[in-house]
Amino acid sequence: MSSKADWPLWEVFVRAKRGVSHVHAGTVHAPDAELALQNARDLFTRRSEGVSLWVVKSNDITASDPDDSEALFEPAGDKSFRHPTDFELPDEVANM
Amino acid sequence: MKPLLTYTLRQGDRALILAQRLLEAITHAPEIEEDMALSNLALDLIGQARALYTYAGEIEGPVDGATRDENHYAYWRDQHDFLNPLMVEQPNGDFAQIIVRQFLHDAFAFPYWRVMQHSTDETLAAIAAKSVKETAYHLRHSRSWLVRLGDGTDESHRRAQSAVDQLWRFTGELFEHDDVETTLVGTSVAFDPDELHETWRHSVAEALGEATLEMPDDGVMQTGGRSGHHSESFSRLIGEMQVLARAHPGASW
Numbered sequence: 453m454s455s456k457a458d459w460p461l462w463e464v465f466v467r468a469k470r471g472v473s474h475v476h477a478g479t480v481h482a483p484d485a486e487l488a489l490q491n492a493r494d495l496f497t498r499r500s501e502g503v504s505l506w507v508v509k510s511n512d513i514t515a516s517d518p519d520d521s522e523a524l525f526e527p528a529g530d531k532s533f534r535h536p537t538d539f540e541l542p543d544e545v546a547n548m
Numbered sequence: 549m550k551p552l553l554t555y556t557l558r559q560g561d562r563a564l565i566l567a568q569r570l571l572e573a574i575t576h577a578p579e580i581e582e583d584m585a586l587s588n589l590a591l592d593l594i595g596q597a598r599a600l601y602t603y604a605g606e607i608e609g610p611v612d613g614a615t616r617d618e619n620h621y622a623y624w625r626d627q628h629d630f631l632n633p634l635m636v637e638q639p640n641g642d643f644a645q646i647i648v649r650q651f652l653h654d655a656f657a658f659p660y661w662r663v664m665q666h667s668t669d670e671t672l673a674a675i676a677a678k679s680v681k682e683t684a685y686h687l688r689h690s691r692s693w694l695v696r697l698g699d700g701t702d703e704s705h706r707r708a709q710s711a712v713d714q715l716w717r718f719t720g721e722l723f724e725h726d727d728v729e730t731t732l733v734g735t736s737v738a739f740d741p742d743e744l745h746e747t748w749r750h751s752v753a754e755a756l757g758e759a760t761l762e763m764p765d766d767g768v769m770q771t772g773g774r775s776g777h778h779s780e781s782f783s784r785l786i787g788e789m790q791v792l793a794r795a796h797p798g799a800s801w
Contacts, residue, residue: 459579481579483696490689491581494588 460509462488466496467504472547474506482507551731552669553607554631555738557621558728558774560600561632564622566653567593568789573640585689589650592682597622599675606671623793627778627786634773635718637782641711644704647693648711651755654687656722659747669737691755698759709761720769723748 459481465474477496482488488507497505516524528534570590577583601618608616635653640646661683664676697708723745725733732738756763772778792799 480581482581486692487696490692491585493685494584495581498588 459483460511462492462507463510463513464488464492464496465506465508466492466502468502470503474504477501479510480507485509550607551728552737553604554728555732556600556604556607556672558631558633560597560604560621561630562636562653563593563600564597565630565632565785566636566650567591567597568785569636569638569640569649570646572785572788573646576640576643578643586646589686589689592679592686596675596679596682599678603671603675619793623790627783628776630778630782630786631774631776633718633721633724634770634779635715635722637773637778637785638715638718639781642707644697644707645711645714647690647697648708648715650686651690651694652715652719652752653722654683654690655752655755656744656748658683658687659744659751663739663744667737667739668735672737694755694761695759698756698761705760708759712756712761713764716764717767717770720766721771721773724771724774726774 460483461479462482462485463479464477466477467474477492480488480491480495482491485507489505492505492507496502567590570586570593574583574587577586598618601621604621605616605618635649638645638649658680661676661680665673665680667673667676694708697704699705700708723741725741729738729741733740753763
């Protein structure tokens with residue numbers, strides 16, 4: 453009971469309410485997907501933070517390489533026409 | 549003691565004593581996530597005990613001019629005043645024993661609270677409505693683990709089977725009925741424990757089958773907890789639970 457279990461890591465995504473996207477909340481250890489969901493429920497939604505949970509094995513996520521960030525992200529920096537900055541958002545629009 | 553008071557204390561004590569055992573297990577679970585899960589179960593059970601003890605105070609009425617509160621029932625009764633079934637006071641042992649004890653209890657508690665929502669006693673029905681949702685989750689969690697331990701490695705299977713065999717003799721008491729139950733069943737405050745036993749047996753058999761574990765035969769059942777006769781380790785549990793309140797009466801955060 454004292455030995456450290458060799459459980460994989462799972463990424464947890466929580467949807468706070470209907471109509472918004474799932475947002476990454478953190479990680480849990482669990483032996484399989486069903487228990488990962490239960491552990492995520494206990495850790496991330498115990499204060500009514502969510503209405504839906506996703507768990508994904510951390511190993512199944514393909515991440516961009518930090519060394520590639522110049523090539524991937526910087527070219528967008530000087531293309532301000534891609535940003536909808538000239539639109540005024542009506543007050544009625546929430547969750548943007 | 550009024551039958552309704554005895555009945556309410558039995559349920560409150562069942563919840564509190566199981567919570568106390570779960571709290572002893574914190575930092576001993578296989579991973580910190582499971583520590584969280586077990587402590588969440590314990591907190592739900594303490595919440596149920598608080599509601600039941602508050603109601604017990606109302607039923608008992610003023611004693612020496614004051615209504616007894618939840619702390620009175622938890623901290624100021626002696627061990628023979630506790631009326632929990634022996635199952636929930638069984639020592640933790642290994643993780644398999646914690647899970648099997650929890651599962652055998654939850655498989656009882658979930659259908660118990662589900663039917664108690666229809667109690668003619670409005671307070672018990674309201675407590676049941678809240679508790680049934682919590683207990684549905686408890687059962688899901690303990691059942692998930694039971695299946696994984698039973699149908700896991702040779703070692704986990706062996707430990708799970710051994711826990712089932714050891715704890716089986718405490719299952720009968722969960723469905724025992726004496727004059728208290730008979731009186732309350734008569735007015736539909738409570739419901740027939742025999743029917744509940746059938747429901748329990750069915751769901752336990754299904755889960756044990758999935759877990760590739762053998763269901764033991766019903767041998768001699770150990771009883772007495774619900775009349776205040778407890779096992780040896782119980783006095784230590786009570787001592788640890790009550791020491792702070794008794795050493796510092798009226799202490800607060």
